Amino acid sequence: MARQNDVPKRTKTPDDDLLSLRNIRTGFAKKLQAISLVFVFVIAASLITYFAAVPTGGPTGGEGAARTVAQVNNEPIPRDQFEAQVEDRSRERLMLTGDAMGAIGVRAEVLEEQITQALIAQAAKKEGISISDRDLNREIDKLVDEQVKQERERAAQGKDMTDQQFEMVIRNSMGKSLAAWREELKQSWEPRRPLIRQALLHQKLTEKVAKVPNPSDEELKRSYDLLTIHHILISTDKRTEEQARKRAEEIMQKLKAGRDFARIAREFSDDPGSKQTGGSLGDIPRSQVALMFVPEFAKAVEALQPKQISDLVKTQFGFHIIRLDSVKPNVPADFDKKKEEYAKQYVETRRNARWQQYLTELRRTAKVEILDPELQAFQTLEELRTKAGTPEYTAALNKAIEAFEKASKEFPSAEGMVVLGSLYRTQSELPGLAEPARKKARESAITAWQNALQRLESIQLRLMLAELYRKEKQHDLAIKQYEEVGKIAWDKPDVHAQLKSIYKQMGRQDLVQKEIEWERKYQERMRAERVPPPSSAPQPAGTQKP
Secondary structure, three states, X not given: OOOOOOOOEOOOOOOOOOOOHHHHHHHHHHHHHOOOHHHHHHHHHHOOOOOOOOOOOOOOHHHHHHHEEEEEOOEEEEHHHHHHHHHHHHHHHHHHHOOHHHHOOHHHHHHHHHHHHHHHHHHHHHOOOOOOHHHHHHHHHHHHHHHHHHHHHHHHOOOOOOHXXXXXXXXXXXXXXXXXXXXXXXXXXXXXXXXXXXXXXXXXXXXXXXXXXXXXXHHHHHOOOEEEEEEEEEEOOOOOHHHHHHHHHHHHHHHHOOOOHHHHHHHHOOOOOOHHHOOEEEEEEHHHHHHHEOHHHHHHHHHOOOOXXXXXXXXXXXXXXXXXXXXXXXXXXOOOOOHHHHHHHHHHHHHHHHHHHHHHHHHHHOOEEEOOHHHHHHHHHHHHHHOOOOOOHHHXXXXXXXXXXXXXXXXXXXXXXXXXXXXXXXXXXXOOOOHHHHHHHHHHHHHHHHHHHOOOOOHHHHHHHHHHHHHOOOHHHHHHHHHHHHHHOOOOHHHHHHHHHHHHHHOOHHHHHHHHHHHHHHHHHHHHHHOOOHHHOOOOOOOOOO
């Protein structure tokens, strides 16, 4: 399968609905079902108000990097705002994964989200879109209504409940009237007004720039066509635009002379993912083309007839020659029965495609200056990813290592140290590397991960570090890490099973026996916890108390 940056696929953006009103409402509803009424008003604390208004302009240079992580069209993203969101997202990932390593990559992810949201706010302003206090109050009222509705459904448990009965539930649970509780809920949303304002801006801007009319029956049926697409990419990565164009024109002449498209793609295409399959991008629903590919490519595909080859198509990746092999109708069997539902899906899909195109253009034309050295270093990882499997990979890896080494001196963080160690480990595994250089890379990885462990605790990272110690024949240091893992994972049988297997490989039968003993005690503890106490044991039939 072709890689995203080699084919004209759309660059991955943060979840554009992260701050959508729909997600705020439904996300809250899901959380509400799992908690008690007493804590209902604090759920919104998970929504971070990192879109508070900030002044334009800002410091540059070293001072700028200390106070501002980036600037978007000369508007700063303040460091305190950025770090608050990183901390919150890292906490969420830790809760989901159970290990601090689950938060690696969060800093780059949050930066992209904040850049996107800054662009949305700026675009809304240019479009004359503003959100009044009345708009905010109405939306907060809707959010409170949703909270109250969810609590009423939870209390009713599927049965009918009158207003008077629900009032009594609230009084008994909260010690206050329903009206007083509603006001309390409303006040809990007040600190989140900047977040809600941004969500409303997002919604109104989408409605203005991504309008989609309802489709005719013929348009709807056509959207289900399966398009079989092949392409040849002549990249501008290592060529000037003129050099790439000339090469693409030469290839076009070969195709016009009757040369086989698939054979030409295998020989000349710069897309390493699809060239081995003759440039095939597979069968793609027509409705997904605009979502999957950049606008220039998608527009060219839509204009083609079966068996037709496009003219040269220029995108950010270079020049493409596209062939539409076939169009296969694929209308759902229940189309007539579910036509309205399918029409809604069509509109939603097209709206999302237009919105993505709009965001892509905003980002393409934006002036984004990243000031934070570590975030600058993260930019090199994307280039490294695109070079995988190519002769330029080693140079890209060295560039990434250099960037993270620089960042670790200026703004050291646990995340940066983890990534730096991983880059060194990758370097140590490069084919053809001399053993002294391989050993030096492993030692550098060990140092980076040791530094990271001074700032975070991670079972996964300790296991990775121990593995490097073993490769360096430093078995005592590896054992220390494994034993530390065993202490941390006091309630994780899967980790202890892994440790037992590792100790067997190392020939440490004494430590294997310790793990066997841990398993025995753990199983005893689990059995004891499963036995109900005498007071809760079921009573014989006919003896239950009324």
